[in-house]
Amino acid sequence: MIRTxxxxxxxxxxxxPYASGLRHIGHVAGFGVPSDTxxxxxxxxGNDVLMVSGTDEHGTPVMVAAxxxxxxxxxxxxxxxxxxxxxxxxxxxxxxxFTRTTTANHYRVTQDLFxxxxxxxxxxxxxxxxxxxxxxxxxxxxxxxEGTCPICGFExxxxxxxxxxxxxxxxxxxxxxxxxxxxxxxxxxxxKHLFLDLPAFxxxxxxxxxxxxxxxxxxxxxxxxxxxxxxxxAITRDLDWGVPIPLEGYENQEDKRxxxxxxxxIGYLSASIEWAxxxxxxxxxREWWQSPEAEHAYFMGKDNIVxxxxxxxxxxxGYGDDGAYGAxxxxxxxxDNIVSSEFLTMxxxxxxSSRGLExxxxxxxxxxxxxxxxxxxxxxxxxTQDTDFTWSEFVRRNNDELVATWxxxxxxxxxxxxxxxxxxPEPGALAEADTELLAAIGHGFETVGSxxxxxxxxxxxxxxxxxxxxxxxxxxxxxxxxxxxxxxxxMGTILYxxxxxxxxLKVLLTPFLPFxxxxxxxxxxxxxxxxxPLEFRTIAEEDGEEHVVLTxxxxxxxxxxxxxxxxxxxxxxxxxxxxxxxxxDKVVADELARMEAAATA
Numbered sequence: 217m218i219r220t221x222x223x224x225x226x227x228x229x230x231x232x233p234y235a236s237g238l239r240h241i242g243h244v245a246g247f248g249v250p251s252d253t254x255x256x257x258x259x260x261x262g263n264d265v266l267m268v269s270g271t272d273e274h275g276t277p278v279m280v281a282a283x284x285x286x287x288x289x290x291x292x293x294x295x296x297x298x299x300x301x302x303x304x305x306x307x308x309x310x311x312x313x314f315t316r317t318t319t320a321n322h323y324r325v326t327q328d329l330f331x332x333x334x335x336x337x338x339x340x341x342x343x344x345x346x347x348x349x350x351x352x353x354x355x356x357x358x359x360x361x362e363g364t365c366p367i368c369g370f371e372x373x374x375x376x377x378x379x380x381x382x383x384x385x386x387x388x389x390x391x392x393x394x395x396x397x398x399x400x401x402x403x404x405x406x407x408k409h410l411f412l413d414l415p416a417f418x419x420x421x422x423x424x425x426x427x428x429x430x431x432x433x434x435x436x437x438x439x440x441x442x443x444x445x446x447x448x449x450a451i452t453r454d455l456d457w458g459v460p461i462p463l464e465g466y467e468n469q470e471d472k473r474x475x476x477x478x479x480x481x482i483g484y485l486s487a488s489i490e491w492a493x494x495x496x497x498x499x500x501x502r503e504w505w506q507s508p509e510a511e512h513a514y515f516m517g518k519d520n521i522v523x524x525x526x527x528x529x530x531x532x533x534g535y536g537d538d539g540a541y542g543a544x545x546x547x548x549x550x551x552d553n554i555v556s557s558e559f560l561t562m563x564x565x566x567x568x569s570s571r572g573l574e575x576x577x578x579x580x581x582x583x584x585x586x587x588x589x590x591x592x593x594x595x596x597x598x599x600t601q602d603t604d605f606t607w608s609e610f611v612r613r614n615n616d617e618l619v620a621t622w623x624x625x626x627x628x629x630x631x632x633x634x635x636x637x638x639x640x641p642e643p644g645a646l647a648e649a650d651t652e653l654l655a656a657i658g659h660g661f662e663t664v665g666s667x668x669x670x671x672x673x674x675x676x677x678x679x680x681x682x683x684x685x686x687x688x689x690x691x692x693x694x695x696x697x698x699x700x701x702x703x704x705x706x707m708g709t710i711l712y713x714x715x716x717x718x719x720x721l722k723v724l725l726t727p728f729l730p731f732x733x734x735x736x737x738x739x740x741x742x743x744x745x746x747x748x749p750l751e752f753r754t755i756a757e758e759d760g761e762e763h764v765v766l767t768x769x770x771x772x773x774x775x776x777x778x779x780x781x782x783x784x785x786x787x788x789x790x791x792x793x794x795x796x797x798x799x800x801d802k803v804v805a806d807e808l809a810r811m812e813a814a815a816t817a
Contacts, residue, residue: 227504228255229484230269231516235296236277240574242567246517246557249593252309256727257668260777268487270315271297274458275476276357289457301766303577305750308730313491314766320759325486326479327462332539346407347387350400355454363390382441411448417530435556439525451478481528506546513553555671558598587729607807611800622684623795629714630791641708642784650713653690657720658779680724687717719780732794741786744774
């Protein structure tokens with residue numbers, strides 16, 4: 217059910233993409249489109265949304281990319297931060313702030329949490345065997361080591377966990393471990409690291425996770441199994457690129473830094489703090505983070521579950537209302553929902569930049585509409601199970617559903633109304649068929665809204681398309697074009713009802729299809745922005761540095777999550793098609809040729 221309390225505080229926490237390469241459509245199937253759909257819906261509901269993320273710029277992924285490009289890690293991070301935020305803007309992801317982890321603000325927040333946890337005894341020093349590259353001598357993070365799981369025999373287990381059996385691992389546990397970078401066998405050396413005492417939080421984590429009955433079952437099940445076998449986890453690394461360790465004896469060590477995954481999840485908090493400072497209201501973030509009424513939804517792919525259901529909650533539990541940011545004003549809020557998607561595959565294999573199996577966002581958007589991609593990922597994406605992307609299915613969904621169902625309803629209605637009235641017609645008395653259609657679509661606001669709130673995006677979009685089908689059926693059965701000479705008033709009434717229907721359906725589809733929703737908003741004669749352009753803003757930091765964030769002026773946007781009040785007499789613009797019909801044979805042939813060329817390059 218939709219909660220009806222006014223102005224709810226909704227934090228939309230979106231996984232941080234590595235600034236080590238361009239993002240592909242598999243990435244945004246997990247963290248991107250679902251989170252934006254959720255955020256746009258809540259804005260239409262009139263809720264106070266804070267959608268935060270940025271590029272994750274530390275750790276080995278960026279260092280590896282920098283080595284390959286002959287750049288410094290900072291240069292690589294800067295380059296990909298710009299390219300990634302351009303892609304996310306072009307896909308329409310409406311962040312309140314999309315920032316980066318190399319800001320002075322993020323360093324300060326991360327170090328405060330680290331220092332506070334250490335002071336409270338939750339971070340301890342231990343000697344361990346560290347994995348290093350045999351070819352470069354650089355440290356190899358757990359996730360850059362693969363081998364055979366000693367428990368279940370899965371041949372592609374990672375150095376931190378086995379995705380097949382779910383057990384937590386150490387790289388030294390793997391059978392025949394190998395570097396994912398160059399295939400060499402890691403060299404294991406004794407080293408000292410600081411460990412987060414995860415077992416100290418086992419009981420609290422178990423109780424908290426068991427109470428989350430609304431989570432997707434894969435998230436809840438995986439997390440409970442993981443918590444049963446918790447071990448202390450190293451949260452420092454032998455690197456010279458990352459957030460410095462703010463402890464005596466470590467501060468001047470140039471070869472040790474905070475673990476990238478410890479620092480990245482803190483980004484949800486640091487980005488919120490940055491957003492508040494950017495608004496000139498430095499304490500405003502507390503309304504989302506220290507209020508018991510706030511709601512937190514996190515969006516990611518399933519390979520990141522453990523960091524959001526175990527490591528980040530443990531950090532929050534340990535920090536409590538302490539440190540510079542707790543400040544005795546209340547505990548920092550735990551996640552309410554972990555919206556983890558499965559994998560989008562291609563040819564049965566997971567999209568992977570490192571393996572060259574990818575369709576880059578910018579390449580896709582250079583040839584096809586953003587809403588066509590958003591529609592496909594919402595209606596046929598990996599919401600609850602791995603899903604295989606094919607170009608033929610993308611074209612079919614575009615042509616048979618976007619064009620032939622929704623686009624057809626809009627085009628035939630607008631064409632007839634504009635040709636014969638140039639404005640929204642004045643209706644006569646409504647017939648039973650008229651009121652039935654408007655009532656069905658009106659009920660859709662409750663149904664679709666409840667599904668979006670439950671992160672059931674596929675079902676929500678299916679329901680909207682079902683209602684669009686009812687609209688097409690209504691127009692076909694009422695056939696207003698046949699009444700031009702015999703009953704112009706009835707013709708006007710039918711078109712008035714159809715226009716109100718598409719105006720309401722436009723709102724229901726705005727979270728999913730913001731670009732075409734705005735175009736239709738304008739064609740119907742409305743003023744203002746229901747889903748307008750996003751923008752880049754340059755932010756000055758206290759250390760004199762500057763960085764650019766992706767954001768938007770969402771307070772100025774119009775539109776409410778409620779049925780249309782389209783006024784009779786409102787002038788219509790000359791109709792243009794909302795979507796482009798694609799040539800299936802050409803698209804498939806062209807894209808397969810591009811894939812083959814890329815594979816042989």
